[in-house]
Amino acid sequence: MSSAQVxxxxxxxxxxxxxxxxxxxxxxxxAVTVKYASLIDNVRLAxxxxxxxxxxxxxxxxxxxxxxxxxxxxxxxHMAAYNHVGDSFVHVTEALASNTVGTANLLECGVQYGRFVxxxxxxxxxxxxxxxxxxxxxxxxxSPYAIxxxxxxxxxxxxxxxxxxxxxxxxxxxxxxxxxxxxxVIPELIIxxxxxxxxxxxxxxxxxxxxxxxxxxxxxxAAAAAEPPFEGIVNIGSCQEIAIRDLVQKIHTLSGSSSPLxxxxxxxxxxxxxxxxxxxxxxxxxxxxQPEVDFEDGLRRxxxxxxSYLEAYTHPDGALRKLGR
Numbered sequence: 656m657s658s659a660q661v662x663x664x665x666x667x668x669x670x671x672x673x674x675x676x677x678x679x680x681x682x683x684x685x686a687v688t689v690k691y692a693s694l695i696d697n698v699r700l701a702x703x704x705x706x707x708x709x710x711x712x713x714x715x716x717x718x719x720x721x722x723x724x725x726x727x728x729x730x731x732x733h734m735a736a737y738n739h740v741g742d743s744f745v746h747v748t749e750a751l752a753s754n755t756v757g758t759a760n761l762l763e764c765g766v767q768y769g770r771f772v773x774x775x776x777x778x779x780x781x782x783x784x785x786x787x788x789x790x791x792x793x794x795x796x797x798s799p800y801a802i803x804x805x806x807x808x809x810x811x812x813x814x815x816x817x818x819x820x821x822x823x824x825x826x827x828x829x830x831x832x833x834x835x836x837x838x839x840v841i842p843e844l845i846i847x848x849x850x851x852x853x854x855x856x857x858x859x860x861x862x863x864x865x866x867x868x869x870x871x872x873x874x875x876x877a878a879a880a881a882e883p884p885f886e887g888i889v890n891i892g893s894c895q896e897i898a899i900r901d902l903v904q905k906i907h908t909l910s911g912s913s914s915p916l917x918x919x920x921x922x923x924x925x926x927x928x929x930x931x932x933x934x935x936x937x938x939x940x941x942x943x944x945q946p947e948v949d950f951e952d953g954l955r956r957x958x959x960x961x962x963s964y965l966e967a968y969t970h971p972d973g974a975l976r977k978l979g980r
Contacts, residue, residue: 660684662728662768664714664761665735666707667697669835670774670827673868674732674875679703686728688712688735699834714757717764724765730879731768733761733811736804739838740778741924743800754803755810762814762822770821770879773811776804777828777892777931786896787934790826790888797926808888821884825874828892828933832868832953833960841865841954844903845961848912855920859900862930866893867953870946877942885941892933893946905951910958 661678665671666687678685686708689697694704712719714735737743737753758773778801779794796802808824815822831841840863847854874891897905900918907916938944948956967973 659729659769660686660708661730661732662686662688662710662723662726662766663732663734664688665733667700668734668736668738669699669832669839670830670868670871670875671732671734672699672834673832674734674872675700675707676703677872677876679706683729684708686710688714714761715752717760720760720764720766723761727767728769730770730772731761731766732772732774732875732879733758734774736774736807737800740798740800742838743798743803747799750799751803751806754800755806758807759810762810768821770823770884771811772875772879773808773822773824774875775808775824775826775888776801777826777890777933778928779805779808779826780931781928786930787894787932788890789934790890790937797928812887823878823881823884823889824887825878825889825891827866827871827874828890828931829863829865830868830871831865832957833964835868835957840899841902841906841957842961844906845910845958846965848907848910848914849958849961849965851913853915853917854903854907855917856899856903857921857923858919859898859903860929861923861927862896862898862932863902864893864896864932865902865950865953866891866946867948867950867956869948870953873947874938874942874944877938877944881942889937889941890933890935891938891944892935893950894933894935895950896930896932897950906954906958909951909954 661683666675667689688710692709692711737750743750779796780788781795781797796805811822835842837843837846968975
């Protein structure tokens with residue numbers, strides 16, 4: 656086992672927890688920051704919890720970062736973020752504080768590292784005239800979430816310029832997989848389809864691309880390992896664009912659902928990004944990375960996991976329900 660330690664901020668989040676498990680499997684000593692150092696609040700890490708160093712910290716609060724200022728890590732994976740696009744229009748201050756101020760606080764607290772990976776987002780591109788989105792495009796973020804993430808990205812690049820520190824920035828496109836919150840579109844659709852509930856959507860003409868979480872984790876690790884540390888931004892995406900209405904139909908079919916589909920029942924968001932697709936050539940060239948799990952295989956794996964999830968978490972005789980009796 657490696658003697659060096661790595662830090663994952665937001666390690667109990669969706670992508671963060673998958674990254675943590677991969678790092679543990681690779682023999683790394685892993686520390687994670689979480690808001691509450693309790694397993695009951697960080698259930699995604701249940702299978703590896705006892706082997707982690709758990710650091711209770713809210714990155715928005717500089718006081719809680721004081722202990723990190725004396726630490727040194729092989730790598731820091733900055734995953735902690737306010738991560739819901741739609742809700743950020745209501746929770747503007749929280750989104751900006753988490754994604755911008757939290758990032759600046761972490762970079763200024765004095766912690767030492769061999770590599771710092773800033774997890775940005777494809778939402779930074781926002782309004783663009785053409786697809787696929789290339790790293791040279793000028794960002795035009797159109798949500799408080801995206802603005803906060805872009806500001807954090809700019810701060811990370813500023814610190815690299817100022818100090819020469821090995822800080823790299825990646826822009827992942829939409830990720831999906833086991834343990835994702837049902838506030839995200841794919842888990843929401845899967846759960847409703849598996850439970851036979853009506854599925855209501857917009858007309859679904861907008862397109863997105865989705866990358867299975869194992870692919871995303873491989874991209875993050877490739878960014879951390881790249882020598883020399885690359886300059887600028889690297890997209891981590893699948894280059895497979897799909898209309899939301901087609902996504903709904905595919906999940907409905909793969910899950911064998913009887914749910915009624917009501918496509919067009921909801922209005923479009925006023926700040927909708929109508930097409931979103933990545934150009935991932937830079938990731939292939941600089942990181943030697945490309946997706947290994949294709950979209951449909953990833954969907955099948957995710958649907959299977961959510962079947963098990965519903966048995967454990969929501970079935971009247973499921974394991975979690977029994978704990979409350």
